[in-house]
Amino acid sequence: MKTQNSVPTTKVARASQFVKAGVKVGGNYIKHYSKKLLDPELPREELHKDNAADIYDALSELKGSALKMAQMLSMDRGLLPTAYSDKFTMAQYSAPPLSGPLVVKTFRTYFGKSPSELFDKFDINSVNAASIGQVHQAWKDGKKLAVKVQYPGVADSVSSDLKIAKPLAVRLLNLDERQIDYFMQEVESKLLEETDYELELRRSIEISQACSHIEGLVFPHYYPELSSRRILTMDWLDGLHLREFLATNPSQAVRDRIGQLLWDFYDHQIHTLRQVHADPHPGNFLMRADGTLGVIDFGCIKVIPDYFYDNYFRLINPDTMLDEALTQQIFMNLGFLVPQDTPSERKFYSDLFVEMIDMLGQPFASDTFDFGDDTYFNKVYAFAEELSKMEELRSSKVVRANRDGLYINRTYYGLYAMLNELRSRVVITKPEWLQPKGVVV
Secondary structure (H helix, E strand, O other): OOOEOOOOOOHHHHHHHHHHHHHHHHHHHHHHHHHHHHOOOOOOHHHHHHHHHHHHHHHHHHOHHHHHHHHHHHOOOOOOOHHHHHHHHHHHOEOOOEOHHHHHHHHHHHHOOOHHHHOOEEOOOOOEEOOOEEEEEEEEOOEEEEEEEEOOOHHHHHHHHHHHHHHHHHHHHOOOHHHHHHHHHHHHHHHHHHOOHHHHHHHHHHHHHHOOOOOOEEOOOEOHHHOOOOEEEEEOOOOEOHHHHHOOOOOHHHHHHHHHHHHHHHHHHHHHHOEEEOOOOHHHEEEOOOOOEEEOOOOOEEEOOHHHHHHHHHHHOHHHHOOHHHHHHHHHHOOOOOOOOOHHHHHHHHHHHHHHHHHHOHHHHOOEEEOOOHHHHHHHHHHHHHHHHOHHHHOOOOOOOOOOHHHHHHHHHHHHHHHHHHOOEEEOOOOHHHOOOOOOO
16 A cells, blocks of 8 residues: 655644545545436436545645544445445555655654664555554564554644544535534544543553453563654454454354454443443454454543443343333433423424333344344334434434433444344343342343
8 A cells, every 4th residue: 555655734734634525535526426417317426436546635735634634434324325435444554654754754743763773674665544543563582572563743733633624524424513512512622632641551450450350361562661652552352354254254152252342342331331342343352263352452442421321321220121211311311302392392302212222232132142143233224214314303403412412322332233234143231220120140
């Protein structure tokens, strides 16, 4: 893959990339509609492919929060046409890497030494490159290491990138601008945290130690003395990313084993640690033929406030949904309902959220769940599409959501999507207080 010798770092330079992408997208639409004059039945697949390629090319040159958004969107199969999600999936671990001189410059900035002076051996060519940084192999004292190097200017451009990208997201994805504004602070704070490798180092050590009792999960050892605010060094873990792993045709038993590890990992984080690895995309997991699972990249961690945990997860217990007054109070607490709602609005949104919770919480309603059941996922995607077209939601004067739910919902969506691709059958563990009275699991 061609390397990148520089990354635009000024606001003007980065804004220019977004403008170029917008111009190319506009040209693609003109080309599409010109062809459509000759062929009225012309499908939009070619248009989607051209747009996806041009937008990805622009974002991959910018790196950082711009590319991170593409990575996040690639996880949502119901939001984008397939051409976009397939192309944006590359942002998870196959973005264009930085050239060697830029990597050396970063080391000299933070250590005053080149990588060859710090390690016994350092491969200047990255083995994978994602949205915030790229990974190199290195060796020291007989140990094989993974060294993550952050792209230049990423941390300083988060806020401006989000503002510049907003109009493109509104036009391309037909998103509600008020929704974007409401969640912007939460997204910005998480992206800024992801650029702080010293914070990631602390969280990586803390969470990996707290989850070390889950047999079959494998975490790297981290090296503070070889890490800094923009460079992170850890043991090298062997394994395959999800699609590579599936290409080996693993047995159902191995698929179930890895799926169970994923479920247990997230169950323990959410219900015991109250903080969670909120970036569950395939690039952050390494799967092995023996059914073990390597976990990497703790840059995006969502700390779950007590008020949100107590209200949000209480809705999973069917007993709660049988108590209409309690359910409505929780909806108010979470911002799903607001005091100015009319009786008809209250009924409409209450019924809608009850249906949503019943559908998304379906795996929690049984002892085991087959995530390979495409019937369930097709229903979820169809429901999501229906929601996107509801005029009541689009014309609502308030955002019926909760900021703290953004990354929790994203976590479960990513987890469900990986389990679906694995076709895993999972034993559904959950805290005792979330089980209906009289039911023992």
